[in-house]
Amino acid sequence: MVSTEETLPLAAPAATPGRRRWLTVLLWLLVAAFAVWAAARVFGLESGFPTVQLIAFTPYAAVLSLAPLVLAVLTKRVWPAVAAAVVTVAFAACVLPRWISDSDAGVPDGPTLRVMSVNMLIGGADPGQIVSLVRSGAVDLLAVQEYTDEGRTALHQAGLDDALPNVVAYPRPGVTGSAVYSRFPLTDKGYRRFASDFGQAQATVRVPGALEVYVESVHPCAPSDGDRDTCWVTDLAAQPAATPDGPVNLLIGDFNATLDHAALRHVLAKGYHDAADVAGAGLTTSWPYDERWYIPGVTIDHVLTDERVGVRKVAIHRVVGTDHKAVFAELVLPKADG
The missing domain is CATH 3.60.10.10 (Endonuclease/exonuclease/phosphatase)
Structure with a gap:
């Protein structure tokens, strides 16, 4: 006798608590690294080798700081997302004005x-x-x-x-x-x-x-x-x-x-x-x-x-x-x- 019951697809296994925990830790570590860089830039804390050299690459760090923000949003981790957003805004405040013409100031x-x-x-x-x-x-x-x-x-x-x-x-x-x-x-x-x-x-x-x-x-x-x-x-x-x-x-x-x-x-x-x-x-x-x-x-x-x-x-x-x-x-x- 042939069964007429539909075969339901197997549900994807839920992420294990350990895996979720490590992803959260990784997110916080990434956010912390970019937060330290942003703080060094905002408050002028660069001093000595290699900090002075690295700070020159701040525009690249600003772009890369979007990665933990996107990852936190996609994985629905609210507090890492909030922290990452603050860091990204700090970078943007430092970098984006150089990309915007001060045309409103006029030319004498x-x-x-x-x-x-x-x-x-x-x-x-x-x-x-x-x-x-x-x-x-x-x-x-x-x-x-x-x-x-x-x-x-x-x-x-x-x-x-x-x-x-x-x-x-x-x-x-x-x-x-x-x-x-x-x-x-x-x-x-x-x-x-x-x-x-x-x-x-x-x-x-x-x-x-x-x-x-x-x-x-x-x-x-x-x-x-x-x-x-x-x-x-x-x-x-x-x-x-x-x-x-x-x-x-x-x-x-x-x-x-x-x-x-x-x-x-x-x-x-x-x-x-x-x-x-x-x-x-x-x-x-x-x-x-x-x-x-x-x-x-x-x-x-x-x-x-x-x-x-x-x-x-x-x-x-x-x-x-x-x-x-x-x-x-x-x-x-x-x-x-x-």
Whole structure:
């Protein structure tokens, strides 16, 4: 006799209490790890190797912090989900403003100054490409780091002196050389040398119709290992404050720091804003750009401007022969009185 009863599918076995417990523990561990990272970023707690290096990758941590939140929601674990959401919001508050243009701030009416920064990697960057970028972008002011005698000669032979005839140059062997090139008249203000032996060319620029501009080609010591974290903090702390009642201050170059580092935020607190942040391009990475590197990019090259300066545009360009991209910014300067 054939049975007419329907065969019901077997129910999936319920998760065992042990398995559920371990998943909950794993979620809390993930949330805790991201919470520690977020706290270090929010409160500026990074100190020493490798924390200083890791904090540069905060935008990537912000994206990854969504994983425990999604997992907690999908598995209906309320308190881990709440904690993960708080952590994700903290990351978003730190990172997302760099992606949003401050267009509501407007751009003041004044003379335009187009600036660019390039780290030449011990003078080895392609000089022809640098000069091409200067010409195509109608660059008025170029800040150069890791500027050597060989780099200076190569730039001259490529025609940079024709495009930007005024220069304050301090070539050095290795990574400590610095220069400022300009279409407008320059006054040499010397070479700011740090105890780390890194240094920065200083100059004032006379832009027609604008207040006097003071500029430095920035390059502090890099926090490349535990022994150099101290000089990195010290060099950044030595960056000059803006002068709201005096010349317009520009700090342009390789800061070896991202906006997630408290040491750089302390520089901003001296009266500056980051041009890429203002333009909504603050998450565009500038280093490393080189076939020898296999790590995610970070944003360590910046144009910091006096808060009186407007920002129309920021762009990043690859340059052959260096591990840094060139950073271009179109700025609007406050008018000179009268």
